[in-house]
Amino acid sequence: MVTEHRPGSSRRSERSRQAILGATRALIAEVGYAKLSIEAIASRAGVGKQTIYRWWPSKGAVVFDAILALSEQSPGEPVALPDTGDLEADLKQVVRATVAEFSDPAFDAPIRALTTELVHDAELAALYEKRVAAPVDEAKKERLRSAQRAGQLRADADLDLVLDLLYAPVFRRWLLRTGPLTAEFADAVVEATVRAFSPAAG
Amino acid sequence: MVTEHRPGSSRRSERSRQAILGATRALIAEVGYAKLSIEAIASRAGVGKQTIYRWWPSKGAVVFDAILALSEQSPGEPVALPDTGDLEADLKQVVRATVAEFSDPAFDAPIRALTTELVHDAELAALYEKRVAAPVDEAKKERLRSAQRAGQLRADADLDLVLDLLYAPVFRRWLLRTGPLTAEFADAVVEATVRAFSPAAG
Incomplete structure (x- = not known):
């Protein structure tokens, strides 16, 4: 997972992070993965490219976190299935x-x-x-x-x-x-x- | 199925048909379905465009026959599974x-x-x-x-x-x-x- 690149916990950081992940999901649906660029994500999210590069090492890493966020999973947190015995x-x-x-x-x-x-x-x-x-x-x-x-x-x-x-x-x-x-x-x-x-x- | 567009049984027709189906498979792998054209198939197969249109009503029909041919199925012939009782x-x-x-x-x-x-x-x-x-x-x-x-x-x-x-x-x-x-x-x-x-x- 990409815990080491996760933004800090300040409210402003979290807003930027959510904007970046949302922009990534919107853009991949519009232009596909191959044509998706960090520049376009930054522009759509209203942040600087450096903000993205500070938190994610690559385009793939942003995309995967954007997908994981859909399932309300947090990167680095363990996933567990219900176990009621049935x-x-x-x-x-x-x-x-x-x-x-x-x-x-x-x-x-x-x-x-x-x-x-x-x-x-x-x-x-x-x-x-x-x-x-x-x-x-x-x-x-x-x-x-x-x-x-x-x-x-x-x-x-x-x-x-x-x-x-x-x-x-x-x-x-x-x-x-x-x-x-x-x-x-x-x-x-x-x-x-x-x-x-x-x-x-x- | 597309039986009504099937070429005649002469050896020359069958050679053309196989060349068209082979060209279609090669081209779809190279350029994808969207960019595949009847012109390109005709050129690759060494036949005229009219030969293709005489036998198939659309690009989709050629592609589907090209795929069916891979499974050695003949268009219009019924498919049957083995039934040994087991x-x-x-x-x-x-x-x-x-x-x-x-x-x-x-x-x-x-x-x-x-x-x-x-x-x-x-x-x-x-x-x-x-x-x-x-x-x-x-x-x-x-x-x-x-x-x-x-x-x-x-x-x-x-x-x-x-x-x-x-x-x-x-x-x-x-x-x-x-x-x-x-x-x-x-x-x-x-x-x-x-x-x-x-x-x-x-």
Whole structure:
């Protein structure tokens, strides 16, 4: 994560930070990642370029924080999933939240632009994987390990495969608009995945 | 499908047709869908523009046939999945074939370019769904219905959801390069999906 570049806690710094992240999201949706420039972000946010460079080492770092901010995650703070003891209920809560994010226009446009870029730029994709996806995936796996300890999930389940089954159908429906992206769909995907890795199943 | 625009069966026509489809795949990988022109395809294939317009009504139709040709499907011919009576074995065969296609550079570049376009062009995506995806999905569902009749798949299974679980994980790993795309992965996805919709499971 990029904690070391995080602005100070003064109210004015926080206002600038939010303006920069908002400008970044607006611009990536308008012009795409490739044409996005630090100059344009600074101009749109009403700050100097140096303010941005003081807090972020690169364009990629600003963009990733702008995306993370959408999920109300703070850089450097650990992510945790709900753990009420009921695996299916907890997963429904988080997959429904993902569906709701994808359905939010403020989220859809910048993430669609960034995803297109990741498809063609393997280096950026690796950076995204490390800075954005991996910490969130690790939090999800921690919840799955808790379910394994509680005997609600096969002890030998491949947790990467479990996450693929939980999230890939939602991702693909959103990206290609192949079907309705609803809370009911989220629930159905979770129920099928939990059945697939139930300790009871064949 | 575009049967009515299919070239005649003479050897020379077939050579022209293959040259056009090959040129289309090469060009979409090089310049993307938006910048692809019938002029450029004709020039690369060494045919006149009128030859292309005689057989295909639009740029989209040529591109879709160029993609279908990669899977060795003939336009207008019905698609059918293997049905040996063993659902898991048959699905492994087809999902492994999908993984092999995605791993083929001749397939990867044009499909990656087309997919990017589908993400941003909902109209083209709807056309792709109708001409390319729907007939293949219907063939897959026919195999799943046969499994339902044989008692190998829940009678009340939502077949769109079954297809999402079978194909979305493979699609996402390919598109975002989030993990190894192997025959073993294909098998693991099939096994989990078949378990999820097994008549025996909870």
